[in-house]
Amino acid sequence: MSEPSLSKILYVEDDHDIQVVAQMALETVAGFTVSICSSGEDALEKAEAFSPDLILLDVMMPGMDGPTTLSRLREIDALATVPAVFMTAKVMPSDVERYKELGAADVISKPFDPMTLGEQVKKIWSLSLER
Amino acid sequence: MNSTHNKKPEGSPAQYSRAVFENALDGMIVIDEMGLIQSFNPAAEDVFGYSAKEVMGKNVKMLMPEPFHGAHDGYLKNYLQTGERKIIGIGREVTGLRKDGSEFPLDLAVSEFTVSDQRMFLGIVRDISERHAAERDLIRSRENLKAAQRITHLGSWHWEIESGHLTWSDEIYRIFDMDPEKFESTYENFIHAIHPDDRASVEAAISASVENKAPYSIEHRVVRPDGEIRIVHEQGEVELDEAGNSFCMNGSVLDITEHKEAERLKNEFVSTVSHELRTPLTSIHGSLALLVSGAVGDLDEKKKKLIDVAYSSSDRLIRLINDLLDAEKFGSGKMTLDIRAYDIDPLIDQAISLNQAYGEKYNVSIKRTDGAARVRVAVDHDRFAQVMANIISNACKFSHEAGVVEVATQTLPGKVKISITDHGVGIDKSFHKKIFQQFTQADASDHRRAGGTGLGLSISKSIVEQMGGKITFVSEQGKGSTFSLEFPVLDTQLG
Numbered sequence: 001m002s003e004p005s006l007s008k009i010l011y012v013e014d015d016h017d018i019q020v021v022a023q024m025a026l027e028t029v030a031g032f033t034v035s036i037c038s039s040g041e042d043a044l045e046k047a048e049a050f051s052p053d054l055i056l057l058d059v060m061m062p063g064m065d066g067p068t069t070l071s072r073l074r075e076i077d078a079l080a081t082v083p084a085v086f087m088t089a090k091v092m093p094s095d096v097e098r099y100k101e102l103g104a105a106d107v108i109s110k111p112f113d114p115m116t117l118g119e120q121v122k123k124i125w126s127l128s129l130e131r
Numbered sequence: 132m133n134s135t136h137n138k139k140p141e142g143s144p145a146q147y148s149r150a151v152f153e154n155a156l157d158g159m160i161v162i163d164e165m166g167l168i169q170s171f172n173p174a175a176e177d178v179f180g181y182s183a184k185e186v187m188g189k190n191v192k193m194l195m196p197e198p199f200h201g202a203h204d205g206y207l208k209n210y211l212q213t214g215e216r217k218i219i220g221i222g223r224e225v226t227g228l229r230k231d232g233s234e235f236p237l238d239l240a241v242s243e244f245t246v247s248d249q250r251m252f253l254g255i256v257r258d259i260s261e262r263h264a265a266e267r268d269l270i271r272s273r274e275n276l277k278a279a280q281r282i283t284h285l286g287s288w289h290w291e292i293e294s295g296h297l298t299w300s301d302e303i304y305r306i307f308d309m310d311p312e313k314f315e316s317t318y319e320n321f322i323h324a325i326h327p328d329d330r331a332s333v334e335a336a337i338s339a340s341v342e343n344k345a346p347y348s349i350e351h352r353v354v355r356p357d358g359e360i361r362i363v364h365e366q367g368e369v370e371l372d373e374a375g376n377s378f379c380m381n382g383s384v385l386d387i388t389e390h391k392e393a394e395r396l397k398n399e400f401v402s403t404v405s406h407e408l409r410t411p412l413t414s415i416h417g418s419l420a421l422l423v424s425g426a427v428g429d430l431d432e433k434k435k436k437l438i439d440v441a442y443s444s445s446d447r448l449i450r451l452i453n454d455l456l457d458a459e460k461f462g463s464g465k466m467t468l469d470i471r472a473y474d475i476d477p478l479i480d481q482a483i484s485l486n487q488a489y490g491e492k493y494n495v496s497i498k499r500t501d502g503a504a505r506v507r508v509a510v511d512h513d514r515f516a517q518v519m520a521n522i523i524s525n526a527c528k529f530s531h532e533a534g535v536v537e538v539a540t541q542t543l544p545g546k547v548k549i550s551i552t553d554h555g556v557g558i559d560k561s562f563h564k565k566i567f568q569q570f571t572q573a574d575a576s577d578h579r580r581a582g583g584t585g586l587g588l589s590i591s592k593s594i595v596e597q598m599g600g601k602i603t604f605v606s607e608q609g610k611g612s613t614f615s616l617e618f619p620v621l622d623t624q625l626g
Contacts, residue, residue, distance in 0.1 A: 015410055015413075015414070017411070017413075017414035018410065018413050018414050018417070020414065020418075021413070021414050021417030021418055021421065022417070024421055024426075024427065025417065025421065028421075028426055028427060029421070029424075029426050060406070089405075089406045089409035089410055089413065090402065090405075090406045110409055110410070110413045111409060111412050111413040111416045111417065111449055112413065112417065113417075113420060114417040114420050114421050114424075114426075115420055115421070115424050115426065
């Protein structure tokens with residue numbers, strides 16, 4: 001069996017402009033394959049078929065928010081253990097702990113640096129596999 | 132002493148009585164059955180402004196304003212006929228009339244005596260206008276205090292520790308929404324009115340205050356009888372008896388419910404706005420970063436220059452928002468630090484290497500000039516890095532071209548001192564006092580030094596102090612500055 005590698009990322013984000021930047025950062029700069037979902041509902045529909053190596057979720061979204069989306073995705077057997085990372089513009093130390101308790105591997109704060117976003121995600125992904 | 136004391140007064144009894152009459156401090160007026168003045172002593176002259184000559188033989192009612200003036204003849208007559216007393220032998224407060232027509236409050240005591248079958252009355256009078264004025268002032272200042280308490284929602288209390296007797300001002304009853312008629316203000320009842328979750332801390336603060344004879348200051352919630360919760364700021368201090376023991380306490384209760392609510396809304400507003408600002412900034416800054424990096428293709432020189440400007444401005448905007456949020460967190464006491472024990476040397480080396488790139492921008496190098504300090508400190512890793520970055524970047528910014536910023540450590544008894552020294556422009560003396568205030572920046576007309584938020588040092592100071600440390604600086608204009616951070620040492624690193 002080959003070494004597990006990170007290639008497919010499911011990215012859930014409601015803001016279109018941020019989608020554009022993050023997609024370019026993750027695809028053009030970091031070379032991943034990204035499936036973009038504009039809402040939690042959208043993610044629940046696409047996730048299983050896409051079979052991501054990692055899930056990246058915005059926290060604050062209208063309708064279903066990031067934490068709710070994650071807990072619903074976790075109910076899908078195939079996605080029960082896929083590493084998940086939250087992205088948020090409102091980072092408080094207490095929030096980070098709470099997000100980790102919800103099953104996130106880590107939290108990335110916005111604004112993120114598109115040139116290093118890929119590396120950041122990869123690092124979190126590797127660390128979560130070690131655990 | 133005894134011999135003089137026992138000596139009989141010289142002269143006749145009549146002379147003796149006269150001397151007493153002349154020298155008494157209270158006014159003495161003798162009238163006959165008709166009410167006509169027979170004697171009027173000097174003190175009475177002072178009280179009424181008449182000389183004895185002017186009043187002798189005249190009806191005493193001339194010393195009384197209406198309606199007493201008109202009623203006096205009848206009153207005297209009535210007494211003589213029925214023996215019914217209103218003043219005689221009793222004494223009371225009446226109103227007097229001076230020669231100049233002014234009226235004044237007067238203490239009057241009247242006694243009756245007989246000389247050669249002639250019934251006479253002795254009135255002793257004392258002008259009490261001053262006492263009245265003092266009483267009026269007292270009442271006025273008490274009313275004033277009550278109004279001030281009501282307007283500012285600041286109540287006051289007095290507690291006798293031994294007896295447990297507690298006195299509340301009206302405003303405390305209002306803050307607690309208790310009926311002064313029904314509520315018995317005792318220490319136990321006061322504690323009972325406090326929110327159950329706050330009782331222990333309030334009791335602890337009070338007993339510590341009594342024990343240590345030190346003032347206390349605490350915020351707690353009060354539950355009104357109808358269930359409404361108010362937030363109060365309570366302060367108290369002990370009063371010591373002659374032996375130096377705490378025997379009573381005086382204190383105040385300030386209703387800060389509205390103030391707290393306003394503060395909460397402000398915090399919420401700042402937090403919401405910062406989030407709303409960060410969302411578009413994420414895409415602006417991200418897009419520019421991708422363009423600047425060349426990851427999406429090359430730009431010609433002019434375009435690159437403009438994109439660079441936009442990129443560094445968006446970067447500054449992000450830093451400003453981050454600083455604002457930090458300042459807000461410290462201001463509202465919501466800054467929480469993740470304090471752990473760290474070896475100090477790697478923290479300092481990391482800070483230097485992380486800021487090396489920044490230094491290169493200004494053609495300034497950053498160097499550690501001494502060996503390892505080999506001590507451990509209790510700090511928040513990221514916040515420590517933030518403070519170091521703030522001070523090192525300032526040092527670079529204010530250095531001259533090709534300058535050196537030196538970072539040194541010094542171990543002192545129980546603490547460690549980190550000094551960051553530049554040999555740049557230094558800080559103008561007039562600016563020394565303001566340097567840690569929010570939104571203060573030295574004159575930055577020089578492009579090299581522009582670009583700060585004016586919050587960095589104020590935030591650094593708050594961070595350092597919350598970690599139990601101290602931040603200081605020395606600077607001489609034209610020669611440079613040294614900023615020092617002091618932290619308590621946990622222990623010395625072995626090996």
